[in-house]
Amino acid sequence: MFGLLTVSILGAGLAVVLAPRITTSALAMAFAFLNVAGMFVLLGAETVAAFQVLIYVGAITVLILYGVMFTPQQPRAYGLFFQGQTPWGALLAALVALPVVIVAFTFVDAGVALEPGNDLRPLGTSVFRDFAFPFEVASLLLLAAMIGAIALVRREREIEEPPGAPHDPQRRGPRR
Amino acid sequence: MVEGPFGIDPVLWAVLRLAIAIVLVIALIMNGALLLIYLERKMQAVMQDRIGPYHVGPFGLLQTFADAIKLIAKEDVRASQTDATFFIAAPALVFSPMLAAFVVVPFAPPIVGADLSIGLLYLTTLGAMGVLGIVIAGWASNNKYALMGGLRSAGQLISYEIPQILSLVTAVLVLGTLSMVEITELQPGPITNIFVLPLAFVTFFMAALAETNRTPFDLPEAESELVAGYLTEYSGMRWGTMLALTEYGNVTIVCAIMTTLWFGGWNGPGVEAFPILGILWFTLKTYAFILVFMWIRATLPRLRIDQLMSFCWKGLIPLTLLNLGVTAALLLAFPDTLVPVAIANWLLLGAFALGLPALQRRRLRRIRARLGAGAMPAPRSAS
Amino acid sequence: MTSAVPLGAFIAVSALLFFIGLGGVLVRRNAVVILMCVELMLNAANLAFVAFSRRFGLVDERGSVFVVFVFVVAAAEVAVGLAIILAAYRNRPTVDVDEIQRMKG
Numbered sequence: 001m002f003g004l005l006t007v008s009i010l011g012a013g014l015a016v017v018l019a020p021r022i023t024t025s026a027l028a029m030a031f032a033f034l035n036v037a038g039m040f041v042l043l044g045a046e047t048v049a050a051f052q053v054l055i056y057v058g059a060i061t062v063l064i065l066y067g068v069m070f071t072p073q074q075p076r077a078y079g080l081f082f083q084g085q086t087p088w089g090a091l092l093a094a095l096v097a098l099p100v101v102i103v104a105f106t107f108v109d110a111g112v113a114l115e116p117g118n119d120l121r122p123l124g125t126s127v128f129r130d131f132a133f134p135f136e137v138a139s140l141l142l143l144a145a146m147i148g149a150i151a152l153v154r155r156e157r158e159i160e161e162p163p164g165a166p167h168d169p170q171r172r173g174p175r176r
Numbered sequence: 177m178v179e180g181p182f183g184i185d186p187v188l189w190a191v192l193r194l195a196i197a198i199v200l201v202i203a204l205i206m207n208g209a210l211l212l213i214y215l216e217r218k219m220q221a222v223m224q225d226r227i228g229p230y231h232v233g234p235f236g237l238l239q240t241f242a243d244a245i246k247l248i249a250k251e252d253v254r255a256s257q258t259d260a261t262f263f264i265a266a267p268a269l270v271f272s273p274m275l276a277a278f279v280v281v282p283f284a285p286p287i288v289g290a291d292l293s294i295g296l297l298y299l300t301t302l303g304a305m306g307v308l309g310i311v312i313a314g315w316a317s318n319n320k321y322a323l324m325g326g327l328r329s330a331g332q333l334i335s336y337e338i339p340q341i342l343s344l345v346t347a348v349l350v351l352g353t354l355s356m357v358e359i360t361e362l363q364p365g366p367i368t369n370i371f372v373l374p375l376a377f378v379t380f381f382m383a384a385l386a387e388t389n390r391t392p393f394d395l396p397e398a399e400s401e402l403v404a405g406y407l408t409e410y411s412g413m414r415w416g417t418m419l420a421l422t423e424y425g426n427v428t429i430v431c432a433i434m435t436t437l438w439f440g441g442w443n444g445p446g447v448e449a450f451p452i453l454g455i456l457w458f459t460l461k462t463y464a465f466i467l468v469f470m471w472i473r474a475t476l477p478r479l480r481i482d483q484l485m486s487f488c489w490k491g492l493i494p495l496t497l498l499n500l501g502v503t504a505a506l507l508l509a510f511p512d513t514l515v516p517v518a519i520a521n522w523l524l525l526g527a528f529a530l531g532l533p534a535l536q537r538r539r540l541r542r543i544r545a546r547l548g549a550g551a552m553p554a555p556r557s558a559s
Numbered sequence: 560m561t562s563a564v565p566l567g568a569f570i571a572v573s574a575l576l577f578f579i580g581l582g583g584v585l586v587r588r589n590a591v592v593i594l595m596c597v598e599l600m601l602n603a604a605n606l607a608f609v610a611f612s613r614r615f616g617l618v619d620e621r622g623s624v625f626v627v628f629v630f631v632v633a634a635a636e637v638a639v640g641l642a643i644i645l646a647a648y649r650n651r652p653t654v655d656v657d658e659i660q661r662m663k664g
Binding site for chain 1: 572580582599637
């Protein structure tokens with residue numbers, strides 16, 4: 001099961017980077033999210049897995065698909081999908097990846113694994129007691145992001161109105 | 177590996193279990209959806225003073241089966257420029273979360289697919305996954321109407337997830353657990369959760385109407401609007417799956433949630449003695465809600481997309497947030513008793529039910545005043 | 560079955576996914592694809608957090624708490640990032656990061 005999930009995750013990741021069509025990349029990303037949620041379930045963190053699917057697959061994938069749909073581009077040759085510095089970028093990533101992955105294999109757990117499931121209550125207690133202040137800051141961050149995103153994509157509407165004109169309900173004013 | 181009954185080999189038992197599960201799914205859930213389609217047509221017929229299907233089978237019961245056979249036998253028409261993989265995958269993406277949701281629905285004490293400790297969160301998550309399938313369906317059809325319909329529908333679904341989840345959170349605050357089975361066990365007597373949290377029930381009901389694309393929020397799938405929206409290019413069984421089966425499956429799930437959280441689920445007279453009787457009570461309660469859904473569909477007109485969105489963001493979300501805040505504050509102030517929460521909820525519900533028409537009347541009066549006396553005929557007596 | 564998989568394997572998967580995402584950010588031209596690869600990197604970090612938290616027996620689930628905050632940040636970042644991309648697309652109809660260099664020079 002772990003092997004299957006690993007292969008799926010890494011395959012989906014490679015598909016995101018290498019796929020010629022952007023919609024394939026988007027769906028491979030969604031598939032990768034689902035598989036990461038599977039990994040969470042394997043580790044026994046069911047609540048986090050549910051949140052992962054809810055937030056990533058349910059919302060972020062839809063956002064990215066909206067972004068894909070609203071920015072259509074002419075189809076180009078496959079080579080033009082990659083930036084000018086592709087060989088150097090890929091080489092750098094691979095070179096740094098190699099020692100990190102080798103070191104990663106040396107981690108051992110303390111042998112005290114939690115039994116799977118039942119992570120909702122400690123998670124909730126931690127978030128709302130020990131981490132209550134970061135929780136509030138996170139909500140402010142979301143508010144700022146929402147306002148910022150709306151402000152960035154607003155279109156300004158023109159109002160040409162000679163002074164003294166009678167009120168016309170069909171006039172297009174700034175969005176109320 | 178689980179040892180099978182009669183000492184069957186574990187591997188064989190696993191395969192057998194899978195086969196039994198598939199048969200059960202096809203029999204119960206698909207037939208349930210088909211029965212609901214028939215029920216809908218009969219209900220609408222009764223409300224519209226006609227008879228409805230009565231040719232095929234006794235009382236027309238086999239009508240939906242005949243329709244299903246026709247849909248399966250239809251030619252698989254696909255426009256040439258559509259995105260093949262996604263076009264085929266979209267109905268599956270819309271259908272699978274609905275199927276997966278039946279796992280946690282508690283029909284009777286021994287009959288639950290899996291008693292997840294996060295059952296309610298799981299159902300919410302599956303509702304969120306359905307949106308992805310609809311966006312992909314609209315995109316893959318390579319049709320401007322379908323794309324716009326898909327995006328509108330996705331926007332509606334995402335917007336109404338918020339009041340839905342907030343109502344559920346309010347209920348969970350009072351109940352204290354996310355597991356569907358435990359929630360049912362917490363309401364044994366005749367005083368079920370509806371007496372404590374009526375406003376949460378009403379807001380969840382409205383959000384659920386929108387989430388399942390039912391009238392008055394069925395703009396994405398209405399035939400007269402936008403050439404059937406994201407379903408324009410789908411015909412035959414693809415349409416059948418994506419529209420009919422998924423919608424009625426979702427309606428069943430949502431009514432099951434309402435039954436479990438507010439009306440005691442499988443509880444009813446005689447359940448302690450014969451646990452299997454729980455199925456009867458659960459089904460009766462769920463179908464009562466489904467009939468109310470159909471009743472509303474036959475009665476109310478459709479909302480426009482901007483009316484729908486403004487109702488959600490300017491009406492339901494502040495209301496559910498207020499409800500959540502008041503409930504949380506009262507639960508902290510009076511930790512032992514639920515009576516203050518109940519009183520506050522009923523008061524808020526009354527304010528909502530009486531306040532909304534008053535608000536609309538004021539708005540109407542203001543619009544009329546702005547347009548001037550000659551623009552519109554004088555309002556009738558009771559407005 | 561969960562304790563049969565060593566912790567190092569989870570961390571290695573997380574590291575590999577992170578570097579695939581990093582390679583994608585460095586290599587791809589389309590701004591939306593770069594955003595997708597950033598999401599992959601965030602997912603890899605989440606996986607590492609949860610793996611450490613569950614395997615070291617932290618009863619108060621601190622790794623998962625951090626993961627919740629990463630969810631929040633990722634969602635906010637995708638929203639604002641897409642808004643920026645759409646606003647830039649409105650100026651010139653391209654999302655090619657090699658071509659959006661008006662501010663240069």
